[in-house]
């Protein structure tokens with residue numbers, strides 16, 4: 449009663465209490481449906497992937513930012529019927545505030561920029577353009593029968609304050625730099641590029657009211673899932689004649705001349721940057737977020753077996769939407785890149801490296817009497833910048849070697865009574881064998897020389 453919650457919550461709590469009372473060992477071992485635990489082996493893969501993302505961001509001079517996972521629901525409420533806003537993980541907190549676990553990061557970025565903007569004049573108080581990145585955990589309340597996740601970590605890269613396609617080129621360049629850093633080439637992944645302004649023109653010519661443009665794009669983004677008939681039906685429900693729009697989507701232009709000047713310039717700059725081979729023009733790409741206003745793009749696996757790897761585009765009107773008419777001159781472009789699909793692709797291509805635990809030293813006492821000495825040795829080594837795993841109980845050689853192997857240690861430092869009485873520590877090299885004996889190389893090192901190992 450105290451915790452509230454629906455019948456499912458109540459049943460889960462009753463089951464948990466019953467299990468706890470029965471001392472049943474199966475007490476809620478798994479995390480909530482659609483979420484993941486990251487034990488150290490999983491965390492090594494995640495940290496490896498995030499480091500590649502951060503290295504790409506830093507190579508393109510993007511600065512890292514973050515914000516609370518909890519945001520006001522109002523920040524995400526839009527009227528275009530997007531899936532992402534219909535699946536919000538939201539609740540009313542004990543202050544009666546309507547809050548949500550963020551489903552995306554872009555509105556938070558907009559909020560941070562507007563915090564630094566004079567809303568009366570639209571003047572941003574920090575130098576533009578901003579090149580910011582973050583790797584936030586984002587949430588959605590998906591129905592579990594779809595077996596899809598409810599959380600993922602989404603690398604966000606955004607440029608605020610540049611209206612030309614040089615901004616899109618930097619973002620796509622960073623994404624391709626990231627792909628290459630993982631060992632992926634244009635044989636593995638491609639990025640479909642389009643310009644929503646091409647579709648906007650079709651809609652305008654077809655007499656579609658401008659206030660419906662975003663809704664049309666959200667519908668058109670479902671083309672792969674519901675097919676042309678499904679899109680036609682949904683457009684008709686909006687009172688829009690589907691033909692002109694479906695024709696624009698189907699038009700596959702061969703020559704570059706009809707791509708529109710922004711896409712043409714983008715492709716030219718990408719050529720100069722050396723990543724043109726990753727790009728392909730696709731007039732059917734619109735992306736499912738209502739706030740895109742210009743170039744949009746999505747990365748996909750060339751075999752076409754996976755969901756979109758990443759997606760993004762220009763959203764020149766979002767800051768005006770939140771900050772008022774004076775903020776109409778703050779152009780933005782960015783992308784979101786989830787951690788799940790890329791890991792599926794890397795796994796399929798055997799490109800996830802074997803990541804074992806690593807430590808410089810295991811320091812091991814011969815007996816309880818040497819524990820004080822072990823503490824001194826460990827501190828000496830750590831002060832010198834080494835990572836040290838202290839054996840918490842005495843071990844003989846074989847057991848100490850096993851511990852060192854499990855810990856991924858480069859070296860083992862034994863503290864034994866005879867050697868220690870002469871100020872010496874026996875150090876064995878775990879990675880290099882003695883060429884004559886085949887045994888681990890070992891030497892007795894004076895305590896004072898430890899920092900020079």
Ligand SMILES: OCc1cccc(Br)n1
Nearest residue numbers: 586587588597598599600
């Ligand atoms: O890509 C849409 C999305 C948003 C939040 C969480 C997850 Br999983 N997926």
